[in-house]
Amino acid sequence: MTDWKDxxxxxxxxxxxxxxxxxxxxxxxxxxxxxxxxxxxIWGTRCPGCGRVYxxxxxxxxxxxxxxTEWVKVSDTGVLESFTVVHYSYEMQPxxxxxxxxxxxxxxxxxxxxxLIGDTDFAKLKTGMKVxxxxxxxxxxxxADIKHFTPA
Amino acid sequence: MSKIAxxxxxxxxxxxxxxxxxxxxxxxxASKALADAxxxxxxxxxxxxxxxxxxxxxxxxxxxxxxxAGSWGKDVSTVEGDGTFGALYGMMRILSGSFDTTLxxxxxxxxxxxxxxITNAMFxxxxxxxxxxxxTSAAALQARSYMTMSGATEEDFARVSVKNHGNAKNxxxxxxxxxxxxxxxxxxxxxxxxxxxxDCSPIGDGAAAVVLSNKKGLKRFRKEPVWIKxxxxxxxxxxxxxxxxxxxxxxxxxxxxxxxxxxxxxPLKDLDVAELYDAYSYMELMWYEGxxxxxxxxxxxxxxENATGMKGELPVNPSGGVVSSHPxxxxxxxxxxxxxxxxxxxxxxxxxxxxxxxxxxxINGPCGQAHCVYVVGx
Numbered sequence: 067m068t069d070w071k072d073x074x075x076x077x078x079x080x081x082x083x084x085x086x087x088x089x090x091x092x093x094x095x096x097x098x099x100x101x102x103x104x105x106x107x108i109w110g111t112r113c114p115g116c117g118r119v120y121x122x123x124x125x126x127x128x129x130x131x132x133x134x135t136e137w138v139k140v141s142d143t144g145v146l147e148s149f150t151v152v153h154y155s156y157e158m159q160p161x162x163x164x165x166x167x168x169x170x171x172x173x174x175x176x177x178x179x180x181x182l183i184g185d186t187d188f189a190k191l192k193t194g195m196k197v198x199x200x201x202x203x204x205x206x207x208x209x210a211d212i213k214h215f216t217p218a
Numbered sequence: 219m220s221k222i223a224x225x226x227x228x229x230x231x232x233x234x235x236x237x238x239x240x241x242x243x244x245x246x247x248a249s250k251a252l253a254d255a256x257x258x259x260x261x262x263x264x265x266x267x268x269x270x271x272x273x274x275x276x277x278x279x280x281x282x283x284x285x286x287a288g289s290w291g292k293d294v295s296t297v298e299g300d301g302t303f304g305a306l307y308g309m310m311r312i313l314s315g316s317f318d319t320t321l322x323x324x325x326x327x328x329x330x331x332x333x334x335x336i337t338n339a340m341f342x343x344x345x346x347x348x349x350x351x352x353x354t355s356a357a358a359l360q361a362r363s364y365m366t367m368s369g370a371t372e373e374d375f376a377r378v379s380v381k382n383h384g385n386a387k388n389x390x391x392x393x394x395x396x397x398x399x400x401x402x403x404x405x406x407x408x409x410x411x412x413x414x415x416x417d418c419s420p421i422g423d424g425a426a427a428v429v430l431s432n433k434k435g436l437k438r439f440r441k442e443p444v445w446i447k448x449x450x451x452x453x454x455x456x457x458x459x460x461x462x463x464x465x466x467x468x469x470x471x472x473x474x475x476x477x478x479x480x481x482x483x484x485p486l487k488d489l490d491v492a493e494l495y496d497a498y499s500y501m502e503l504m505w506y507e508g509x510x511x512x513x514x515x516x517x518x519x520x521x522x523e524n525a526t527g528m529k530g531e532l533p534v535n536p537s538g539g540v541v542s543s544h545p546x547x548x549x550x551x552x553x554x555x556x557x558x559x560x561x562x563x564x565x566x567x568x569x570x571x572x573x574x575x576x577x578x579x580x581i582n583g584p585c586g587q588a589h590c591v592y593v594v595g596x
Contacts, residue, residue, distance in 0.1 A: 076237045083275060089343050120460065122345050128455050148366070148463070150358035151411045158338040159350030167351060169359055169459055178459035180346050180359075193366050209345050 094125040097137070102212060103205040110175050112136040121175040122209075140174035142199040143218050147171050147178050151188045160210070164188060170197055170215050184214035191217075222309045223436065223443030224594065226255025226429030227555040232393040232543035235329040236423040240274065243425035244286035244325050251321065251427035252288075256440025262429070263317035265289035268297045268304035268324035268547055272336050287323045287427075300495070301426060301551025302580025302590035306451055308430050318435030322428050326545040328421035340584060342457065351458075353497070353584065354418060358410035360463040360585040361500040365412065367464035368515035370503055372412050376403035377521045378499040379416045379541055385528065386538025388567035391552075393422045393543040403499075417499040417541075424545035426552050444558045447575070447595050448480030453588035461587075469508030469579075469589040477510070480593035482575075485510045486525075486532050489593070490573035491560045493553035495581045496539045502526075505579060506534075508589070528570070536560070536568040550580025550590065557594050 091099065094111065098121075101107045110121035115130030119138050126133050149168040152159075159165060166188050169178035183191065185200065196218040205211035228250025230236075230243055238246070244267075252258060265287050269279040276282060280296030287294075295311065297304040301324040308320035337353035364370060380400055386392035398416060406415040429439070436443060452471040455461040473485070482488045492509070496502040503517035511532060512520050520526050526534035537556045540549045557576035559565040565573075578592040 081275070087343070091344050095344055128460070148359045148363040150355055150362060150413075151408075152355050152358070153408045153410065154334070156332065156334045156338075156350070156352075158335055158347075158352070160348065161350075165350070167349065167355055167359060169363070169463075177461075180349060180351060180458050182349055193362065208348070210348060 092125065094123050098123050099207045099209070099211070102201070103207045106142070106201045108140050108142050108172060108199065110138050110140050112138050118176040119174060120177065121172055121179050138174065140172045142172070143196060144170045144172035144175070146191065146193055146195045146197050148193060149183060149191050151191070166191065168197065168215055181212060182214035183216065185216040220313065220432055222312055222446045223431050224428055224446065224554070224558045225431045225436065225439040225441045225443050226251040226257060227427070227558050228254055229391055229426040229552055229555055230424050231391045232422045232424035232545050234393065234420065234422050236327065240283050240325055240327060241286040243423070244283045244323050247325070247425035247427040248287050248321060248323050251429050254441060255429045257429065257438055259288040261319060261438040262288060262292065262321045263319045264293040264295070264311055266295050266297060266304050266308040266311065266320060266322045268299070268301050268322065268551070270298055270547055272339055273326060273328065273331060273546065275331060283323070283325060288321065293317070299547070300580040300582045300590065301548055302554060302578065302592065303451065303550070303582060305428055305430065305551060305554055306449055306590055309446065309449070312430060312432050318432050319438065320430045322430065322551070323425065324548045324551050325425040326548045327423045328544070328546055329423050333421045346458065354413065355410045356458055356584050357498045358413045359458065361412055361498065363463040364500055364504055368518065370500070370518040372404065373400055374503060374518040374521055375417050375499040376400040378496065378502045379403045381521070381527055382496065382535050382539040382541045383416070385536050385568060386542035389537045391543070392538040394420055395538065395542065413498060419497050419541045419544035422543060422545050424543070424548050426548045426555055428551065428554060442562065442596070444561045444594050444596060446592060448476035448478070448482065448593040449591065450475030450479070451588065451590045453583070456583060456587055458584060463585055465514060466504055466508040466586055466589065469505060469586065469591070472589045472591045473509045476591040476593050482593055485577070488575060489532055489577050490575050491536060491557070491570040492532060492534045492577040492579070493537060493556045494534055494539060494579045495550055495553060496535065496541045497544060497581070499541055501586065502534065502539065509577070509579070509591070533570045536565065536570055553578040553580060554592055557592065561594055561596050
């Protein structure tokens with residue numbers, strides 16, 4: 067028995083969703099971004115419960131479920147806890163492949179900040195190595211005001 | 219807690235690119251689950267649909283498939299997350315006392331968009347999204363963190379890929395059944411180091427459904443019930459960098475709770491088979507540890523000793539797992555379905571002989587932020 071569906075050409079509709087958004091950063095995040103923009107300084111918040119220093123800062127500690135109370139300046143240098151070199155390119159990436167991401171535990175912070183790794187031979191990246199922030203020359207108040215991290 | 223049974227299961231094949239619409243896939247899975255249960259849509263008291271708007275490219279995607287899920291005129295609710303969470307919610311709706319039976323369906327057409335763009339959007343828009351991070355690059359960071367903590371090697375990850383793609387040859391629903399070697403995985407294209415092409419799951423299309431019932435509802439069905447003996451769900455920090463990526467605290471917590479409910483004391487011995495959400499090869503080793511199959515940092519020993527192969531002490535992913543078929547959000551429900559089929563003795567060529575107690579596991583969020591663990595048995 068023949069199926070009528072075998073004879074029907076399948077139509078495919080191509081579309082694209084484009085919706086503008088405005089995301090409020092909040093006062094805690096804004097203070098963090100402004101310190102990078104204006105002073106090339108990286109600040110975190112400390113939880114009064116567990117003592118953990120969050121960078122980027124959080125207004126409340128997820129672990130202790132209490133508001134953080136203290137601002138702490140951390141170093142712009144830290145340890146590369148993990149990294150990956152990415153070999154594919156898509157339009158959401160700010161750079162062409164190969165590009166590298168790192169999780170960097172800044173000196174004075176707990177946990178790690180995610181950022182790009184640049185200005186280096188990726189083959190030489192190793193976990194545990196020291197890296198430092200390279201700030202963008204023109205800073206606008208976004209996380210990209212740190213251009214990337216590079217071996218210190 | 220009163221007992222909840224799985225009385226019907228249904229899945230479509232998982233393929234790279236189906237021409238079926240969302241509705242057609244959902245109808246296929248739901249109809250198969252009802253037929254498996256020996257039931258009709260009238261036997262279902264309420265429906266839960268599982269989907270994700272960004273993947274589907276439409277808002278309230280979960281509402282759009284409701285005709286196909288048979289929910290006209292019924293109480294219906296939705297879950298945006300993995301199918302294991304959807305089934306847990308479906309179970310809770312019965313436990314609330316309002317219903318005796320639930321049909322849970324999930325669907326995914328990963329082929330219709332671009333995985334990297336979609337998963338980039340799960341990250342925080344202020345601090346992380348602009349870097350271009352996505353599910354695969356985030357997983358690569360986790361894989362390296364795990365290697366540093368445990369001493370597991372890229373070859374260990376490759377062994378998982380070899381085992382699961384090989385097992386997929388016994389599963390007619392799997393997307394990528396392949397006989398490959400560790401050398402093949404190691405030589406495959408670098409994607410995001412240390413992950414290579416054959417360490418990464420193929421994002422595909424598929425749908426799955428389960429029918430759940432309490433004791434009172436059982437008389438509506440013809441299938442022997444498979445009981446949910448234990449189930450638990452736990453989540454950790456969303457933000458990469460705020461949680462220890464190398465150790466899954468959430469999985470440990472969920473597993474311990476589910477084991478306690480089910481009376482599992484030594485999981486490696488007490489379980490007969492496990493189906494895990496290995497979206498990337500390395501994850502399976504991490505989940506061994508979180509689930510207590512191996513001590514922390516020692517997951518690789520099980521794969522090196524072939525303890526989780528089909529003839530090992532605890533076969534893991536006889537279906538081929540997620541690394542060989544990855545309809546996102548559906549994949550966890552498929553794990554639950556596979557566990558059910560194993561306990562029934564209906565798993566065909568992938569059957570673990572004499573399996574009585576099976577584990578199913580699902581994840582949600584970046585790098586396994588949340589975990590859901592089921593123990594099912596006859």
